Amino acid sequence: MKRKICIAALILLNFTGCKKFLDEKPISNLIEQTYYENTEQVETGVIACYDGLQKVYDIEFKLTEIRADNTSGVSLEGDWGAIKFFRDAPSNFFLLDYWQRAYNTIARCNLVLKYINNVSDPVKKRNFEGEAKFIRSLMYFNLVRLYGDVPLLTESIKFDDFEKFKRISKAEIYTQIKKDLLTSVDYCPASWPTAQVARVTKGASQALLANVYLTLKEYENAKLQLIPLLGTNFKGGTYALNPSYAAIFSITSEMSKEILFAVRYKASANGEGNSFSYEYSNNGDARNVKASAPYQTLFETSDVRKATTFNAANGLCTKFLDATAPQRDAGNDFPVIRFADVLLMYAEASNELLAAPNNDVLGPLNEVRARAVASQYITLNTKEAAREAIFKERKLEFGFENSRWYDLVRMDQANTISTLNGYLTATGNPNITVPAFRLIFPIPQSEIDLSKGNLKQNPGYN
Structure with missing residues (x-):
């Protein structure tokens, strides 16, 4: 599985690079239709979705473990310290980096689902759809917990389709997550052969x-x-x-x-x-x-x-x-x-x-x-x-x-804030208190700028 991910990444490199989510250039329809035309080729797209997860989980600790109350952060500076000590701004690179990697992975999933009907094997077709929807759901589950309301993209879009870049309510995103995961429960197998044990x-x-x-x-x-x-x-x-x-x-x-x-x-x-x-x-x-x-x-x-x-x-x-x-x-x-x-x-x-x-x-x-x-x-x-x-x-x-x-x-919000403030005091930072709006991160400013005003900032960060 690890070797196959590497091969798929090379195949997909020409049209699924890690560019900014809102600055993604349109993928050539000719390349898509020529490449994703059979079961084997769509499967390389599925494997590229797993490759996207590698990029996401390689950096997720920067927004989670650093922020949490089980770690200390003495002498942290710059973007590291901003995350740790609840002074992060929309310009923080870590927030942008995670956002881009997550949406890049979502885009890969949407590309697989776009061409899922080109899979001739009915069992593999169900498996591929279940895998892509699981990975997409995992990304949206993380995004909505980190940033709150975010754009909901369930299909491939053009790079200048700015209307799609607006934020969607958490409730609607969770509805989509549950719908996709119910499909994944039905479509994914109970197990995979040993060589593919990492699959959903x-x-x-x-x-x-x-x-x-x-x-x-x-x-x-x-x-x-x-x-x-x-x-x-x-x-x-x-x-x-x-x-x-x-x-x-x-x-x-x-x-x-x-x-x-x-x-x-x-x-x-x-x-x-x-x-x-x-x-x-x-x-x-x-x-x-x-x-x-x-x-x-x-x-x-x-x-x-x-x-x-x-x-x-x-x-x-x-x-x-x-x-x-x-x-x-x-x-x-x-x-x-x-x-x-x-x-x-x-x-x-x-x-x-x-x-x-x-x-x-x-x-x-x-x-x-x-x-x-x-x-x-x-x-x-x-x-x-x-x-x-x-x-x-x-x-x-x-x-x-x-x-x-x-x-x-x-957790209950009051309990969370009390826990975080108590932790900050216990770790030598009694002057830092956590306002409720910082329980979600700001939307990256560069993504707001690229959206032509469609993407709005979280309250408290303006």
């Missing part, structure tokens, strides 16, 4: 859809998607917790039963490696982004996740280490959906539907803690206590996996 499955689609429902507080719908993934007594079936937490992130044991979906990378393979693992190192650009002191103290002494997540001596991330790889060209995959997430989402959805927590809450929560060699919850007396325990567990389990910021923005 029915289980990955169900888990992502459950996350969307959970974000929208549609808890019953979330549970319906998660139940088929759980297995007996929360032990798993097709998917299961890896007995070793550290092994999840090792380059020698990737794509275990724990992984429902990951973005794959390969070192020294014509640009198919990642740079994020190097950026977190002592020599990387993000070397000052470390596990904060308050975060480090959350882990029990026995918790095996602590040593895997950060270096106790300096706080640096240790999850994504590839000591043999060249700088900014590492082979670590990035896990997007793990079985631990399935368990904790099920616990959360169950808790919100109950008057008081029962085994549907404690069972999956304690499965995650048992693997971590952390103490078990015997009882959680109230819904509020269980909610706090689940969010804390997510913070411990998914450190440096771009999860915490998304969790913060779906």
Whole structure:
């Protein structure tokens, strides 16, 4: 799969480069129609969608882990410090870079869907459509949580079709996300051959859809998607917790039963490696982004996740280490959906539907803690206590996996702001307070300028 992504990227290079979303020149209809004319050629477009994900997840930590309350940011300057200390402006390059990469990936998905009827094999046609709609949904899910209302593009557009560049309400975008993911659940296979193990499955689609429902507080719908993934007594079936937490992130044991979906990378393979693992190192650009002191103290002494997540001596991330790889060209995959997430989402959805927590809450929560060699919850007396325990567990389990910021923005807003302000005070920044408008990022100013006034800025950033 990794090698095929590289080949597809070369094939698509002539007409799907990483240019600015709103400055994309029109793709030649002749090239499109000549190239995407059969099953094999459309499949290269599908693989190019996965290649787009590589670009997105290589930099996502700049908007998520840096911003969140599990990392500290001493001596961060420029765009790094602006993100960390809630003073980011529409001119921040990180915001533009992520936006462009996400919309480039969406454009690749739309191109596949445009020519999906040229696929003669009916099974592959359904698979390709399911994959493209999953990837497109994942990008929109991230964009809407990071930027709020954003342009919704579900088909290929001309470079000067400025009317399409206007912002669409989050509600409408979530409607499209759910529609696409329901298709993906139906169209994607339960599994792929070993050589294609990184491709989207029915289980990955169900888990992502459950996350969307959970974000929208549609808890019953979330549970319906998660139940088929759980297995007996929360032990798993097709998917299961890896007995070793550290092994999840090792380059020698990737794509275990724990992984429902990951973005794959390969070192020294014509640009198919990642740079994020190097950026977190002592020599990387993000070397000052470390596990904060308050975060480090959350882990029990026995918790095996602590040593895997950060270096106790300096706080640096240790999850994504590839000591043999060249700088900014590492082979670590990035896990997007793990079985631990399935368990904790099920616990959360169950808790919100109950008057008081029962085994549907404690069972999956304690499965995650048992693997971590952390103490078990015997009882959680109230819904509020269980909610706090689940969010804390997510913070411990998914450190440096771009999860915490998304969790913060779906929490009760007053609680989120209080949490962030308390964290800033505890990490030596008592003079910084977080206004509500900064729970989403500004729209990149250069995209607003290119839109001829159709794209409007988020309130508070004008």
